[in-house]
Each structure stands twice: as C-alpha cells, then as structure tokens.
Amino acid sequence: MSLWQRSAGKLWRSVVGKLWATIMLLVAVVLLIVGVFLLQYVDIWVEGKTQHQVKVLFVLTAIIGFLLSTFFAFFLSKKIQQPLLQLKEAAVSISQGNYSTRVNIRSSDEIGELAQTFNHMTEQLDKLIHDLNHEKNHLASILRSMGDSVITFDADGKVILTNPSGHLLINQWSGVEKAWQEDLFESSTSFSEVPMPLRDLFQKVMEEGRDATDNVHVMSSVWSAVMAPLQSKGVIRGAVAVIRNVTEEHKLEKLRRDFVANISHEIRTPLSMLQGYSEALLDDIVVSDEDRKELVQVIYDESLRMGRLVNDFLDIARMEAGHVDMNFQELDLRHVLKRVHRKFQVYAKEREVKLHAEMPLEPLMVKEADEDRLEQVLTNLLDNALRHTPSGKSITIAGQLERVNASEYVQLSVRDEGQGIPSEDLPYIFERFYKADKARKRGTASGTGLGLAIVKTFIDLHHGRIVVDSNAGKGTSFTLLLPVEAHQSLS
Numbered sequence: 001m002s003l004w005q006r007s008a009g010k011l012w013r014s015v016v017g018k019l020w021a022t023i024m025l026l027v028a029v030v031l032l033i034v035g036v037f038l039l040q041y042v043d044i045w046v047e048g049k050t051q052h053q054v055k056v057l058f059v060l061t062a063i064i065g066f067l068l069s070t071f072f073a074f075f076l077s078k079k080i081q082q083p084l085l086q087l088k089e090a091a092v093s094i095s096q097g098n099y100s101t102r103v104n105i106r107s108s109d110e111i112g113e114l115a116q117t118f119n120h121m122t123e124q125l126d127k128l129i130h131d132l133n134h135e136k137n138h139l140a141s142i143l144r145s146m147g148d149s150v151i152t153f154d155a156d157g158k159v160i161l162t163n164p165s166g167h168l169l170i171n172q173w174s175g176v177e178k179a180w181q182e183d184l185f186e187s188s189t190s191f192s193e194v195p196m197p198l199r200d201l202f203q204k205v206m207e208e209g210r211d212a213t214d215n216v217h218v219m220s221s222v223w224s225a226v227m228a229p230l231q232s233k234g235v236i237r238g239a240v241a242v243i244r245n246v247t248e249e250h251k252l253e254k255l256r257r258d259f260v261a262n263i264s265h266e267i268r269t270p271l272s273m274l275q276g277y278s279e280a281l282l283d284d285i286v287v288s289d290e291d292r293k294e295l296v297q298v299i300y301d302e303s304l305r306m307g308r309l310v311n312d313f314l315d316i317a318r319m320e321a322g323h324v325d326m327n328f329q330e331l332d333l334r335h336v337l338k339r340v341h342r343k344f345q346v347y348a349k350e351r352e353v354k355l356h357a358e359m360p361l362e363p364l365m366v367k368e369a370d371e372d373r374l375e376q377v378l379t380n381l382l383d384n385a386l387r388h389t390p391s392g393k394s395i396t397i398a399g400q401l402e403r404v405n406a407s408e409y410v411q412l413s414v415r416d417e418g419q420g421i422p423s424e425d426l427p428y429i430f431e432r433f434y435k436a437d438k439a440r441k442r443g444t445a446s447g448t449g450l451g452l453a454i455v456k457t458f459i460d461l462h463h464g465r466i467v468v469d470s471n472a473g474k475g476t477s478f479t480l481l482l483p484v485e486a487h488q489s490l491s
Contacts, residue, residue: 083111087118099126149243153202155236157194169243170195173218198241201227205239215246222250251427267309270302315454326370326461333364333410333482336371337399340378344386352391358398364410367486373458374482378414380451381478385416388476393417401484408484409464415477421470429468430456 083105093101101122105115143150143163151170152161162170173195194202197216205212205227216223224246230238277295341357348355378397385395395416402411421429430452459466462482470476 083115087115090118090122094122094125099129147244150240151195151198151243152230152238152240153194154238155206157199157202159193160238166243173197197223198225198227198243201225201241202239205229206236209236215250216243221245221247223247254428267306270306273302274299309450315450326373328368328370328486331366331369331371331374333366333369333374333399333412334359336375336378337364337397337412340375340382341397343379344382348386348395351386351389353386353389354394356394356396358396358400360400362401364399364401366410366482366484369462369482370458373461377455377458377480378412380455381414384451385414385418385476388418389416390418393475402481404481409481410484412480412482413477415475417475420472420474421468421476422472423470426468426470430466 083103086103086105090101090103099122102119103115105112146163147165149166149169150161150163151159151166154160159170197218201212201214201216206229209229209231211226211228213224213226216225222245224244225241226243227239227241229236230240277299281292281295337357337359341355345355382395382397389395393416395414398413398415400411402409456466459480459482464480464482466478466480468476468478
C-alpha cells in the first residue's frame, strides 16, 4: 500500500475526513436534487413563467438545500457530541473517586483513540491508587504494631500523623505542659502542637535540616527521641520523631555503674586493710600487745565482713538459680517478732537506741511461711535500722492483721528515726550492692549492699509484698504484707 493510500485511509477514518465527506455528500445531494428534480423543468417553466416565478423556484431550491444541510449537520454534531459527553461524564465520575469508570466508544477516529487512551489512563490510575492504598495500609499496620511512639509534624509544628503509642504519649505529656512553659516561655508561643519536651529538638531539626537525637527527661521517665526532617525538593516541610521509653535501660545502666563501683569498694577496702595490718604485724611495727591485739581484731572483723559478703552473694546466686530450699509450715509470726526483738535488744542498748515491739493479742497466723527465712528478713531490716539510727532515737517493729481486697494478710513493719533515704534512691534500694550512702551515716560496721535484695527475694517467695516509705531527716519505714492463706498472692 502506497503512502498516499495510507494517508487517504487515515484521513477517511478521522473526524476531519468524516466532516469533509459529509459536506461533500450534502453538496452532491443538493446538486442531485437540482439536476434531477428541477433542471428538467427549468426550460418549460421559464417559457411560460415570469422572472418572478423563476426566482421563487430557486428560493425554494435553496430552502430545501438549507434544510437538508441543517439536518445532516445536526446529525454529524450529535455523532461528535455524544462521545465527548460520555468522556465528560466519565471524567466527573473519576473526580468523585470512582476509578473503575470506563468509556464504551467503538470508533476508529480521533474520538475513539481518545476514548481508548482515557480508558488506559483510568486503568493505570486505578492501579496506582490501589497500590498507594495498599502501601498506606501496610505502613499503617507497621506503625500500629510499633512499640515506639511515632509522631509526624508539619513545618508549623502541627501533628499530621501518629501511631497509637504516639497518640497516647502526646496525651500523657500534655499534663506537664504548664510546668515546662515556666522555663521555656519563648518557645511556648511557637510550634504549639509540638509536645514541650520535643520543642527544642524540633526547632533544631527545622533550622539545621538534619537528624537529631536526644534523651528527654519527663517526670521520672527517660525517653530517647530521634527526629528527622521531611524534605521535598530541598524544602523542609516537617519532621518525624521516633520516641522510645528508655527508663528501664537508663536504670539498668545506672545500676551497672553502681554495681561495679560498690563491689569494687566492698572487696578492695577489706583486702587493703587485711594486707596493710598483716604487713604491720609481720614487720613488727606494732610494739605493744594492746596495739597488736587491736590490729588482729581489725583483721578478724574485716575477714568476717568479707565472709558475710561472700555468703550473701552466694545466697543471691542460689535464689536466682532457684536452688533455695523453703520450709513452709503454719506459723504464728508473733514468735518470730519476739525472737528478733529479744536478739537485738542488747545491741540496741549498747548503741543507746530504743527498740520497741508492738504486737496484737490475737495470733498472727500464716498458713505457709518459712520461719528461718522470715527471721532473716526481719534481722536484715533491723540490722539496717540500727546501723543508720543515731543514739537517742527509737526503732519500732510491729505486726497486725490487715484486710486487702477481701483477703486476710499479716502486716509486719520496721520503723526507724534515722536520716532517711533520698527520694531518688528509693527505686533502687532493693537492687544488689546498691547503697544510699549519701544520706545515711555509716556506723562502725557497714553492710554488704545485699541485705535488702535478699529481703525482697524471700518476700517474693512468700507471695508477699514489701514497700518502703522514707522522709529525709525523719526516718524510714519498711512494710511487709504476707498472705494468710496458702498460695494466695497480692494482685
């Protein structure tokens, strides 16, 4: 097929070709009407008619041609307008979100090609929207399942996206807003929806345009915040923050540092004293028998201290490994209280500390209790109280029945009038080797730092609970709750 034939065929299938063919058809019809129906009568009419009648004849012919042209033009416009209206309705339907709309036009001209292109476009758009929704749902599922809090801000600091954890965190931090505003009065007027603990970090990210990390302290919790800018064509349009609660990690790190420091101190000090005093004896530096006896006594005391440290550490290791033997039996805890009070009575008099015991007349019966372990618990608590209570003050041990949530419990308490424990140390006092030495005056015999850890472990094995209440300068109170019935625990 020649190039001319291909061009002619393409022109014939086009709208312009169809319009041209229609016009040619109209002209041919008009000429046919004039030639077939009128021209054969022209000579006859002209011979017998006036010039006016001939003019009327041609006017009638023109009117008939105009009417036929109008009819075909209307028909052609309808054929062109109808698919265009279908395309318009389909476009309106797609703009309303119905991406499955298709145009049913079966022609080979430009309008047919436009319809095919339109249908292909809607198919691709429908597929793109479906993929975007799939990715959106996938991202939303990831965000919902994240334990970390994710919060996205726009350039003005407004929250545009959060996961459930982030939403809860924003509500939680809204309670500390006023307390922070007193110190950050300038930033309180900017980025109003950015939580106050994150505003400095948000402002830094927006100004520098790069990732930033910081640890935020809110109330008694520590949060690790990582914030990254959201950029589009070099313009920062917001920031996304990922926030994680690292309070436990921060606490464990602090305990690790304290553990290393305390265990090093506990071992190094008695070893240094043993070595120094032993060398003094070996080198005959001490002349008098009294001084020699004093050095031997110090060596003996320090060896006992090291023995207690090793024994306590072994007890902790055995309990954590589950190798501790518990001898549970029915027990009246008044007998334990009396025995411990009697055991420490002499020691308290030597330190000029008043030791009181408050016990009810009715028995403090517990169905399952290990008498030796509970005596060790009270012994450790009383030993701590006596070492940190100055002369002239008093210590009270007490026991009574308590009812908690419709269940019976025996409450034991040890209250002293010592220097108290700082509030920042209270969460850590039951950890191994932790000592609140800053606020407590140490006596001649210092503890190993394991006593309260052992106490906590034994109380847990009894399904009980121990709490501590302390006021600086007023003293400390340890309260134990032990269930009366067997296999009963505090919820």
